[in-house]
Each structure stands twice: as structure tokens, then as C-alpha cells.
Amino acid sequence: MLNALRPQPQDKILQLIQMYKEDPRDAKIDLGVGVYKDANGLTPVMRAIKTAEKQLWESETTKSYTNLSGDPAYTAAMQDLILGDSVTSDRLSAIATPGGTGAIRQALELVKIANPDATIWLSNPTWPNHPSIIKFLGLPIAEYRYFDAESRGVDFDGMLADLARAKKGDMVLLHACCHNPTGANLTLPQWSVVADLLEKTGAIPFIDNAYQGFGDGLDEDAAGLRLLASRLPELLIAASCSKNFGIYRERTGILIAVAPNAEMHGVVQQNLAFLNRQNFSFPPDHGARLVSMILTDPALRADWQQELEAVRLNMLSLRESLASELQRLSGSDRFGFLAQHRGMFSRVGATPEQVEALRRDHGVYMVGDSRMNIAGLNAQSVPVLAKAIIDVGV
Structure with missing residues (x-):
């Protein structure tokens, strides 16, 4: 073989x-x-990571598994960091993943289960792993214009013209902030226009949130994402803690799904846990534990x-x-x-x-x-x- x-x-x-x-x-x-x-x-x-690691070393009593979805304290803290109060918690489901890349992979696996005919719309250009994973899974791909090579800014008119062709149930992959590889971001008014278009077409946003805090600030970098979550019935978010917590090798990520209503929460959560079970069973916990400790401790969070x-x-x-x-x-x-x-x-x-x-x-x-x-x-x-x-x- x-x-x-x-x-x-x-x-x-x-x-x-x-x-x-x-x-x-x-x-x-x-x-x-x-x-x-x-x-x-x-x-x-980072200083807060060092402090949290010392506290964890002194207090941790077991290395047993957490659960298929990861530690609930971690997923709750990350949901709050990313989404704030933009959507009620009863519509949220989440799983811890091996890094942001693992979250992207699990999100695309979820799409394949729910709607294998969905086209995934990618910005041109985008992070190379996006099309690589999508092609490996056999999902349809389409591109939308994003970067204007002459102005080095966002080709917003081209972006809207291309995304107007997205169909109901298609996934539109958007970068929350600090667009990789261009560095050119949407403004908040532009995010609002994108929300209008997605409402009209019925396409579903899939947000890659790898750099929150690296652009204009933690809340500012999440503003466009939160706007979409507050207005649209469904949303997928793949987030990474590698950059903003500096824990690259700990492979700490999360996949969050915003469901249309609270009644769907249980089914969505079951499917997310199922995907973790098929791919790696229990997600890594060390980095996630440090993140949840920092986000829930006022002194550690302030230092971070x-x-x-x-x-x-x-x-x-x-x-x-x-x-x-x-x-x-x-x-x-x-x-x-x-x-x-x-x-x-x-x-x-x-x-x-x-x-x-x-x-x-x-x-x-x-x-x-x-x-x-x-x-x-x-x-x-x-x-x-x-x-x-x-x-x-x-």
C-alpha cells in the first residue's frame, strides 16, 4: 500500500x-x-501565562480527561471574550480544538455533515490552509475579490459583487481582523453592509478569528464579528489562542456555533462533540486551562x-x-x-x-x-x- x-x-x-x-x-x-x-x-x-502555569502546577491534582467538548470554563470564557453580549448564551455551542486550525477543520467537517453541497467562499487571497483543508474534504470552493493590489486596500465593491452570487446555505469565510496575508481590514460600516448582503442571500458567515487583540484592541477587533452575530441567525467561529496568548505550541483553539434558536443548541452541541470524538476524542487541555484561568482572574487578565x-x-x-x-x-x-x-x-x-x-x-x-x-x-x-x-x- x-x-x-x-x-x-x-x-x-x-x-x-x-x-x-x-x-x-x-x-x-x-x-x-x-x-x-x-x-x-x-x-x-507572556507573564500571565507563566503565573497561571505556576498556579496550575501547584493546584492541579489530576491529568485525567476533561470531556469531549473541552473544559466548560474555557469555552464559556472564550465565548465571552469573542462575542461579548452580542448573542444570548442559549444559542451558543462550542468545542475546544487543537489550535485554530483544528477549529477550522472541525467547522468544515460540520458543514460537510449538515450540507455537503455548500460552497465555501474564500477571500482572494487568504491563508493557504483554508483552501487546502477545504479541497481535502471535497467541499466546493468559490473565491470573492478582497484585496486591491493597486491601493493595497480592500476591494469592497468587488467583494460585494462576488458575494452577491452566494446561495442560501453557502459558507462565506471571513477574517475577523488582521487579514492574513494582506493586513487590510474591513471597517465597521463595511461589516454592516456585509451583514445586509448575507441577510439577503442567506449565506452563512464563517469567521476565522486568529488575531484578536493584535489590530486595534480586543473589543475593536471583535466588533465586526459581534455585529454579524447580533443580526444573523447562524454563524461559525474558529478562534485561536496561539497569537494573543503566545501559546503556539499548546495548540489551543475553539469552534463556536451560533444556532438560530435555543431549541437547536443541544443538537448542535452533540454534533460538535461527535466530531471531536471521531478526530481525536478529548481535546488538549493545558493551554485551554491557562486561558480560562487568565480570563476569569481579574489580576491575571489585567496583566495579560x-x-x-x-x-x-x-x-x-x-x-x-x-x-x-x-x-x-x-x-x-x-x-x-x-x-x-x-x-x-x-x-x-x-x-x-x-x-x-x-x-x-x-x-x-x-x-x-x-x-x-x-x-x-x-x-x-x-x-x-x-x-x-x-x-x-x-
Whole structure:
């Protein structure tokens, strides 16, 4: 059997990581991998996580299973963090998952059970794992325009024109904030227009919420998502704690389903638990336990939010510094979009050939579509990157 297998295509970002590791140059810059880094190039453990881990170590009495859906304290705390009071709790069902990717996979499995003919609408561009998982599951895919390569902003008219073709029961995958890979976000008034369109077509929003707190603030980053939840009968949300809690390797995620009414809650919850059972039985608990401890303890939560805000402001400062340096070197404001984007990522607008020249001639590593991780920069590397971008003719 095994000799019938064929090689799978290599992940481009993982290839980039390996190339960076093998590059002997001291001045190289890694803008490819999607993790937050501080000024020293480290991904630190947040203070609140350290404190919660110590408390857990001292108080935990068992490593037995929780339950198929995960610890109820975790799912309740995450529902509150993400949705606030936008929807009543009797319409909510949720499961803990191995990371945000696990939540996306479980959501798509749920769609396949409920409506295997549903088309999944993806923004162009989107995170590469989105189409990869959807194709693997054999679900139909359609694209909607999202990014305007000329303005480096959202092509909102194109987005609406494409989504107007979505049918009732289709799923529209939207990024809650800090759009990956572009960094270009919808405004709250635009979210309202999207809600109008979804109400009209009957398509169901599926929100990927991987970066809450990295854009404009915890509540601000959830505002569009909450608006949809308050107005539409159904909603799926896949959320990750990897970035905003810095617990990447703990694989801590959640899938939340908003049902049309309270009567459907039990059936939806049973189906979510069923999917966990089929895929991995009980979800991992360590990271989820830390998150629930932080979110329910006022002192821990205040410390976490303070450090998260420092992370957010650092990325914003790096964006503004890079945009300013590029304006100085180029004599134009064509890179001003970098300061307007939010989150870890932006597309700088380089061609594949220019991206290759950045790597070859300057030791700057970014994905071939010119997606770069702003958090890979620091005060010393910003002018180096800016000069390299101008030198290759972007």
C-alpha cells in the first residue's frame, strides 16, 4: 500500500524557514514565519501565562480527561471574550480544538455533515490552509475579490459583487481582523453592509478569528464579528489562542456555533462533540486551562491585557517606522498603506522576482507573494529592510 503514495507538495513557508536557517549571513531578516517576535527575535512566554502555569502546577491534582467538548470554563470564557453580549448564551455551542486550525477543520467537517453541497467562499487571497483543508474534504470552493493590489486596500465593491452570487446555505469565510496575508481590514460600516448582503442571500458567515487583540484592541477587533452575530441567525467561529496568548505550541483553539434558536443548541452541541470524538476524542487541555484561568482572574487578565496591548503597539510602531523610512527613501507616499494595515502581515507589493532578489542580495526572507511578517522586524532592521525594498525596485 505505502508504495502507492506520491510526494505531497512542500509547504512554501516551511521551505522558507529552512532556507533562512541554512543562510550563513549574520544580517539576514526572517519575515516569513507567522509568529510574534520581540526586539530580540524571541517569542516570549507572556507573564500571565507563566503565573497561571505556576498556579496550575501547584493546584492541579489530576491529568485525567476533561470531556469531549473541552473544559466548560474555557469555552464559556472564550465565548465571552469573542462575542461579548452580542448573542444570548442559549444559542451558543462550542468545542475546544487543537489550535485554530483544528477549529477550522472541525467547522468544515460540520458543514460537510449538515450540507455537503455548500460552497465555501474564500477571500482572494487568504491563508493557504483554508483552501487546502477545504479541497481535502471535497467541499466546493468559490473565491470573492478582497484585496486591491493597486491601493493595497480592500476591494469592497468587488467583494460585494462576488458575494452577491452566494446561495442560501453557502459558507462565506471571513477574517475577523488582521487579514492574513494582506493586513487590510474591513471597517465597521463595511461589516454592516456585509451583514445586509448575507441577510439577503442567506449565506452563512464563517469567521476565522486568529488575531484578536493584535489590530486595534480586543473589543475593536471583535466588533465586526459581534455585529454579524447580533443580526444573523447562524454563524461559525474558529478562534485561536496561539497569537494573543503566545501559546503556539499548546495548540489551543475553539469552534463556536451560533444556532438560530435555543431549541437547536443541544443538537448542535452533540454534533460538535461527535466530531471531536471521531478526530481525536478529548481535546488538549493545558493551554485551554491557562486561558480560562487568565480570563476569569481579574489580576491575571489585567496583566495579560497590558502585555497584549504592548505587543499590539509594538507592531503598530514598526509599521509606522517602516512606512516613514520608505517614504524618505522613495520620495513618495506609495508605502503609506503599511501604516494603515493591522496585525502581523502585509503584502509589500513586490513581484516574485523582486522577492527572490531580496532573499538573494539582501538576506530578506518573505513569502513569494510578498507577504511579510511585520513582527519579524525591530528598530535596527527597519532601515535595512526599507533600503533593500527600494534597491530591488519595489
